[in-house]
Amino acid sequence: MLNPRLGVLVIMILVAAGSRLLPHPPNMTSVTAVALFGGAYFSNRWLAFLVPLTALLLSDVALGLYWSWSIMAFQPHMEVQYLTFALIVAMGLGLRGRLTPGRVAGATLASAIVFFVLTNLGEWFFQPLYPKTLAGFIACYVAAIPFFGNTLIGDAVYTVLLFGGFHLLESRFMGLRERPMSVAAAH
Secondary structure, eight states: OOOHHHHHHHHHHHHHHHGGGSOOOTTOSSHHHHHHHHHHHOSSHHHHHHHHHHHHHHHHHHHHHHTTOOGGGOOHHHHHHHHHHHHHHHHHHTTTTOOOHHHHHHHHHHHHHHHHHHHHHHHHHHOTTSOSSHHHHHHHHHHHHHHHHHHHHHHHHHHIIIIIHHHHHHHHOGGGSOOOOOHHHHO
């Protein structure tokens, strides 16, 4: 029988990742919030990585089908994106048991910065658009600056929806609260 907490977490992540299929401004998506949320809330570390990364992969496949991209068009810069998502899940693991609005806000800002820095490094390195020079490196990051504002807004909105929404659900439905392991079960 499915644990109600696990079921709600999976559904929330799938819905948030699926929201990428709706019209939205460039970079104003749920991706980093999904990764951070998964890390913070799944008690099983494997699920903390597996569920958010799978949900993001499924939404990427759906976007690819919608835009007629080939599955084979999964390019090397996307590997950087998924490694970045995994790093953000790990940042979420650091929030476990220490969820406060300030810590979540700090982790949200940090994850947006990490996403910006690493994914644009991947774009510069793997995409032919920018020369592999210092000037090309700088041009890549300068071109990305206008998108960073949308990233921050999307991260903030989806973080509030996911973290705040689940907190409200936990406070209303006791069955969603994480049960502490007994001392005997911990050994």
